[in-house]
Amino acid sequence: MGTPYYQFCPVAKAMELLDERWTMLVIREMLAGSQRFTELRRGLPRMSPALLSKRLRELSAAGLVTRTEDHGGTRYLLTPAGSELEPIVVALGGWAVRWIGELGDPDLDPKLLMWDLHRHVNRPELPGGRLVVSFAFSDVPPRQRYWWLVCNDGEVDVCDRDPGFEATIGVRTALRTLIKIWRGDLDWAQAARAGALTVDGSGEMHRLLPRLFLLPGGRWAQAPAPG
Amino acid sequence: MGTPYYQFCPVAKAMELLDERWTMLVIREMLAGSQRFTELRRGLPRMSPALLSKRLRELSAAGLVTRTEDHGGTRYLLTPAGSELEPIVVALGGWAVRWIGELGDPDLDPKLLMWDLHRHVNRPELPGGRLVVSFAFSDVPPRQRYWWLVCNDGEVDVCDRDPGFEATIGVRTALRTLIKIWRGDLDWAQAARAGALTVDGSGEMHRLLPRLFLLPGGRWAQAPAPG
DNA sequence: CAGGATCCGGTCTGATACTG
DNA sequence: CAGTATCAGACCGGATCCTG
Numbered sequence: 447m448g449t450p451y452y453q454f455c456p457v458a459k460a461m462e463l464l465d466e467r468w469t470m471l472v473i474r475e476m477l478a479g480s481q482r483f484t485e486l487r488r489g490l491p492r493m494s495p496a497l498l499s500k501r502l503r504e505l506s507a508a509g510l511v512t513r514t515e516d517h518g519g520t521r522y523l524l525t526p527a528g529s530e531l532e533p534i535v536v537a538l539g540g541w542a543v544r545w546i547g548e549l550g551d552p553d554l555d556p557k558l559l560m561w562d563l564h565r566h567v568n569r570p571e572l573p574g575g576r577l578v579v580s581f582a583f584s585d586v587p588p589r590q591r592y593w594w595l596v597c598n599d600g601e602v603d604v605c606d607r608d609p610g611f612e613a614t615i616g617v618r619t620a621l622r623t624l625i626k627i628w629r630g631d632l633d634w635a636q637a638a639r640a641g642a643l644t645v646d647g648s649g650e651m652h653r654l655l656p657r658l659f660l661l662p663g664g665r666w667a668q669a670p671a672p673g
Numbered sequence: 674m675g676t677p678y679y680q681f682c683p684v685a686k687a688m689e690l691l692d693e694r695w696t697m698l699v700i701r702e703m704l705a706g707s708q709r710f711t712e713l714r715r716g717l718p719r720m721s722p723a724l725l726s727k728r729l730r731e732l733s734a735a736g737l738v739t740r741t742e743d744h745g746g747t748r749y750l751l752t753p754a755g756s757e758l759e760p761i762v763v764a765l766g767g768w769a770v771r772w773i774g775e776l777g778d779p780d781l782d783p784k785l786l787m788w789d790l791h792r793h794v795n796r797p798e799l800p801g802g803r804l805v806v807s808f809a810f811s812d813v814p815p816r817q818r819y820w821w822l823v824c825n826d827g828e829v830d831v832c833d834r835d836p837g838f839e840a841t842i843g844v845r846t847a848l849r850t851l852i853k854i855w856r857g858d859l860d861w862a863q864a865a866r867a868g869a870l871t872v873d874g875s876g877e878m879h880r881l882l883p884r885l886f887l888l889p890g891g892r893w894a895q896a897p898a899p900g
Numbered sequence: 901c902a903g904g905a906t907c908c909g910g911t912c913t914g915a916t917a918c919t920g
Numbered sequence: 921c922a923g924t925a926t927c928a929g930a931c932c933g934g935a936t937c938c939t940g
Contacts, residue, residue, distance in 0.1 A: 449694070449910095449933085452719055454780045454852050455789075456769035456893060457701045457762055463773075464765070465692045467676070467912070474684045483922050492679055494914070499923060509772070519921060527772040534768065535684055537761050538691070542683035545736070545754040546690075553681045562682075625681050666683060676912085676931080694933070710902050721934060726903055746901065 447504055463508050468493050470535065472501050473524070476511070477532050479565055481521045488561050536665050543629055543666040554621050556586055557606070559628060560593045564604045566659045572597055579658070580613035583621040615655060616646030630663020674731055690735050695720050697762065699728050700751070703738070704759050706792060708748050715788050763892050770856060770893040781848050783813055786855060787820045787831045793886045794822070794829045806885070807840035810848040842882060843873030857890020 448466045451458040464470055468490065475489040486498060502522060505511040510528035514521050560581070577597040583590075594605040594613065603609075617624070623642045626632040634656040637643035645652050675693045678685040691697055695717065702716040713725060729749060732738040737755035741748050787808070804824040810817075821832040821840065830836075844851070850869045853859040861883040864870035872879050 450777075450779070451695075451698065452779050452782060453698070453785055454776050454782065454856075455698075455701070455785070456766040456773065456856065458698055459773045459776070459780070460765040460769035461697050465694060465697060467692060468678075470688050470692060471678065471680070471682075471685055474682070487922095492913090494912085495923065496925085497912070520923085530768060530771070534761060534764050537764065538687040539683040541757060541761065542687035544757070546683065546686045549681050549686070550677075552677070552679050553686070555679060555681065558680055558682070629681075629683065714902095719934090721936090722903060723905085723935095724933065747903095 447508065463504075463510075464531075466501070466504075468497060469501055469505070470538070472498070472505065473510070473528060473531055474535050476522065476524050476528065477535055478562075481523060482519055483522070486522070489558070491555075491557065536668070539662070540666045540668070543631075549622075549625070554586075554625060556581075556583055556590050556593060556621055557604075559621065559625060560595070560604045560606075562628070562662075563659055564595055564602045566661060567595070567597060567602045568658055568660050569600050571654065571657045572600070573654075576611060577615070578609065578611045578613045579615045579617065581624070582616070582618045583624070584618065585620040585622060614647060615651045615658075617643065617655070618646070619643035628661050628663065630661065630666055674735065690731075690737075691758075693728070693731075695724060696728055696732070697765070699725070699732065700737070700755060700758055701762050703749065703751050703755065704762055705789075708750060709746055710749070713749070716785070718782075718784065763895070766889070767893040767895070770858075776849075776852070781813075781852060783808075783810055783817050783820060783848055784831075784833070786848065786852060787822070787833075789855070789889075790886055791822055791829045791831045793888060794824060795885055795887050796827050798881065798884045799824055799827070800881075803838060804842070805836065805838045805840045806842045806844065808851070809843070809845045810851070811845065812847040812849060841874060842878045842885075844870065844882070845873070846870035855888050855890065857888065857893055 448462045450462055453459075471490055471493075472486065475486050478489070480486045480489055483495075483498070483502075487493070487495065490498065502511060502513070505528070506513055510525055510531070512523050512525055514523065575598075579595040579597075581593040581595075583593075590606070592606070592608070594609050596603045596605060596609050596611065619637065619642060623632070623637055627634060627637060627643075634643065638645065645655055675689045677689055680686075698717055698720075699713065702713050705716070707713045707716055710722075710725070710729075714720070714722065717725065729738060729740070732755070733740050737752055737758070739750050739752055741750065802825075806822040806824075808820040808822075810820075817833070819833070819835070821836050823830045823832060823836050823838065846864065846869060850859070850864055854861060854864060854870075861870070865872065872882055
């Protein structure tokens with residue numbers, strides 16, 4: 447737990463626990479479905495494993511997270527107390543979308559975007575068989591420019607090297623543009639019309655793309671905005 | 674601003690700013706109506722003035738707070754961006770009331786309670802003339818045991834020494850009990866019936882007491898609780 | 901009233917390596 | 921896979937005293 451505030455105000459009690467660096471992001475990851483240490487690390491690549499381990503222990507001591515052993519691994523799950531933070535996390539996101547427009551270049555991490563896209567693939571929309579979506583980001587250095595999502599049988603994998611299969615859909619755009627779409631600032635069609643995004647693939651694939659991901663943009667918009 | 678997370682996720686962008694220690698409490702104080710440096714200090718007695726000053730500068734740079742000079746003082750006001758954090762602060766309080774029941778003795782600070790009661794006096798219910806409410810906390814060391822609220826013409830002052838006027842209402846209880854009432858865990862009548870609280874004063878004053886303060890308890894209860 | 905200056909100590913970062 | 925170990929350095933927060 448964080449350093450105490452020595453205040454009985456519930457806001458202070460909540461923040462003693464929640465305002466430590468990384469804590470809310472760990473909870474965000476768990477709300478997004480990550481349960482294993484390694485999954486959490488993928489969503490929090492700049493957090494050291496030592497610190498992640500410490501935060502998980504703190505959250506577990508506070509009763510927001512349970513730790514269970516299961517066939518060869520540890521699984522972390524949110525308790526009801528942890529899950530009830532969801533509307534707050536969503537509201538924080540909504541607030542930031544409204545008031546923190548500017549993203550610096552270092553915030554634009556392609557591997558985080560791909561990791562999040564991978565878990566928002568709209569499974570019911572997937573055609574049978576394999577679907578490969580390739581991404582090429584014009585504004586990213588060559589080493590991190592090319593990415594693939596390989597969907598097969600409801601499984602989705604992220605690759606940062608050519609998986610060998612031909613892409614069913616190719617998306618060429620700036621990382622910044624795709625992040626705008628992810629946030630809900632822009633939609634696929636708007637970006638394409640503006641020439642900021644090009645889709646390669648059959649007409650069917652063109653029509654599929656906007657439905658392929660359940661992006662969080664909608665949730666930020668739902669977040670309570672008073673007035 | 675805090676150390677960056679280097680994530681484009683709006684939750685991360687929000688927390689870069691908001692998860693620094695004390696920041697949310699400064700915002701809570703401003704939402705509660707504090708505008709001057711000294712008022713803020715009274716609500717945040719354990720925060721050093723240097724740090725408060727720094728936080729106010731950060732919040733101002735981030736566009737959540739404006740600083741204006743006015744007759745012999747500096748006044749801090751929330752911008753729309755800052756004010757829009759209100760539902761989040763309330764939701765955090767509600768969450769903590771539901772999930773962090775235990776308050777340690779060091780959390781029970783009588784001067785914070787008196788400071789907060791003083792700003793929640795229900796002005797319209799005040800009778801004309803002077804009203805003096807005395808408090809005696811059975812579970813607090815003598816030095817901080819006795820407090821008075823002096824209401825006069827819509828002005829309310831907190832005293833930690835006998836103001837000299839005879840008390841119109843006397844409240845004798847444990848600090849812990851009064852804090853439970855403040856949080857909404859208990860109401861005045863319940864506490865009195867249970868023998869945990871004694872009111873001295875006329876019958877009229879007995880009837881006034883439960884309406885004398887607009888306690889935040891109701892707001893925590895309103896806070897969105899999913900499921 | 902609204903802070904500035906200073907110093908100390910704790911915490912986080914970041915890198916690397918190791919383990920059951 | 922799910923961490924622990926270690927270590928240097930940066931940075932932050934706490935405390936105290938001081939000022940226009």
